[in-house]
Structures are given as structure tokens and as C-alpha cells.
Amino acid sequence: MSLLNPRILRFDSIDSTNLEAMRQARAGAAEGLCVVAREQTMGRGRLDRSWQSPKDAGLYFSIVLRPRLETSAWPLITLMTALAVRDALLRSSGVRADIKWPNDVCVNERKLCGVLAETVDTKIGPAAIVGIGINLKADSLPPTVYDLATSVEAVAGVKPDSVGVLAELLKAIGERYDLLQSPQGSEHTIREWCANSSYAFDRQVRVALENDTFEGTTRGLEADGALRVETAGGKMRFVRAGDVNALRATR
Numbered sequence: 001m002s003l004l005n006p007r008i009l010r011f012d013s014i015d016s017t018n019l020e021a022m023r024q025a026r027a028g029a030a031e032g033l034c035v036v037a038r039e040q041t042m043g044r045g046r047l048d049r050s051w052q053s054p055k056d057a058g059l060y061f062s063i064v065l066r067p068r069l070e071t072s073a074w075p076l077i078t079l080m081t082a083l084a085v086r087d088a089l090l091r092s093s094g095v096r097a098d099i100k101w102p103n104d105v106c107v108n109e110r111k112l113c114g115v116l117a118e119t120v121d122t123k124i125g126p127a128a129i130v131g132i133g134i135n136l137k138a139d140s141l142p143p144t145v146y147d148l149a150t151s152v153e154a155v156a157g158v159k160p161d162s163v164g165v166l167a168e169l170l171k172a173i174g175e176r177y178d179l180l181q182s183p184q185g186s187e188h189t190i191r192e193w194c195a196n197s198s199y200a201f202d203r204q205v206r207v208a209l210e211n212d213t214f215e216g217t218t219r220g221l222e223a224d225g226a227l228r229v230e231t232a233g234g235k236m237r238f239v240r241a242g243d244v245n246a247l248r249a250t251r
Helices: 018-024 076-093 152-156 162-180 185-195
Strands: 007-011 034-039 060-066 098-100 105-107 110-120 127-135 201-208 213-221 227-230 236-239 243-246
Touching: 018 034, 018 060, 018 110, 018 127, 018 213, 060 162, 076 105, 076 110, 076 152, 076 162, 076 185, 098 152, 110 243, 162 185, 185 213, 213 236
Parallel strands: 007 034
Antiparallel strands: 034 060, 060 127, 098 105, 105 110, 110 127, 201 213, 201 243, 213 227, 227 236
16 A cells, blocks of 8 residues: 555646645645646647647646655656656557656657656755646647647557546656655666666667757666766766656667
8 A cells, every 4th residue: 555645636727736736735735735737728748848738638746745765866756757658658549658758658769758857945944746638639739739749548549548547647656755765765766667667678769958969878877867978989968857768769
């Protein structure tokens, strides 16, 4: 039985589930408070990018977590969440997804889900706000992103049961979160992420940082979840922020 006790707040339309979860956390919300919306008018992704959130087209979800972890391990929450999404999609829809560092869940190199983890200071201590956006319906994606994104419906061949997806997601987050906070939980989470991501080892990638771009081969993760990338000269670089894209598919 998970230590996480989810409580769901549902909205027809909201600016952003992450923003609402932040507001709730600042107001003292307990760990496990979830915000679910049918539509977001200001959905956000990593690096302040917008996230298209048409009504009933996806699962738009955020949860308040109050981790009992060293601050240095908090970046692993993003990796843990991506694993939970992968678990939930496999159980609910039979979809076997890949994880692109650090927070995209993909099928055939096309984005199916994004994860956005943010921190917020509250009166009862810092909280992690974890947002998840899953593309559910095939007709929800504009033609301009067909080569970059996909949906559960397109991959599974049937319309997904959003209630079932959410139920499996809550269960998987509870399992993965408990595991992360257990003894050796960080090491286990990193091993699991590496075992379920084609980006972990020997992947040729291009990394775009704020003021730099380079290419190299992935060599696993650091203890804080940073991606190790070995450049052509044999130098090891550690990526903690930025965009990582595959130069060629390996599977």
C-alpha cells in the first residue's frame, strides 16, 4: 500500500494545473493533492514553452509532493515520474513507451507525454509540483506537429479510457514515489530509468544548452540524474538542463 494518499480537485477549465497546484501548496495543501482539468488555457512545458491543452483531448494533471529527500536528489522526481507514466500507459493501454531525457515519454521518437517538475516554498516547507500532460486523442494534435508528437489513441489503435489511465497513473506514482524515498531508492530509480530509456547509453545525441551546442554519446546518469555525454575528444560532459535530441534512432 502506497504512503501517498491522493485527493483530486477537478476543473472543467483552468489556466494551468501546475499553477493551481502551486496555489494549493502555498495555502497548505497536503502531499497527494492532485489537480485534474479537462482543458488548460495556459498549459506549460519545460523552459517556459506552451503545452497545447484542448478540451478532453489529453490528461492534464498535477500533484503536490513534499519529498523526504535530500535536496540534491529532488531532480530524480522528474525521472521517477516519467517511469510512472510509462508504467501507467503499459498497464492501462498496452502502450510500451520510451523515455527521452529528462522528461518526455515517446513512442517511435514522437512525444506522447511531457513532465514538468517545479519547486515552491510554502509555510510548511518546500514542495515539488509535478505536472503531467498526456496526449490521449489522435484528432487533438494539429497537423504541424504530426512528425513530432503522437497520442495514446494513435499508438494503441483504440480510444483510451481516461479514467483508467488516471487510476493507473495515481497507482504508479505512489509505487515509484515510495520506492524513490526508500533506502537506496535513488540508485534504484536511476537503474530503472536507464533500463527503460534508449537515451541512457550509447545514443548519439545533440545537446542544446542556453549558450552552447555539442554532440556526443550518452554514458548513463549521474547520482543527481544528470545525463553523461562523452564528446568526440573523450571529454565527459554532464547535462542538467537543456534539450537532448537523438542524431539517429537505435530502436
